Amino acid sequence: MTEKLSEETRGPLLDPLMATGWALVDGRDAIHKSFEFDNFVEAFGWMTRVAIWAEKWDHHPEWSNVYKTVDVTLTTHDVGGLSALDAKLARKMDKLAGG
DSSP states (O other), X not given: OOOBOOHHHHHHHHHHHHTTTOEEOTTSSOEEEEEEOXXXXXXXXXXXXXXXXXXXXXXXXXXXXXXXXXXXEEOBTTTTBOBHHHXXXXXXXXXXXXX
């Protein structure tokens, strides 16, 4: 069972993500990042690759795509905030984006 990040685990899991452009969402226990690609096909291809991992891990992002930009928000609805799954998916998204 996934659980909400404790105060002790938040820093070690989230600080490295903040260094790559992720940010806390005001008013929510969630993180957000905008990914920009060269064109729509690259953005959509990245979303497809991420979707495979999200489905495998049964953890799905809140996201939207406009042309070459994908805005992503991650939180774990089942626990009412951030969990280790959010950090794991964020790291995978960064890696798939070439970061």
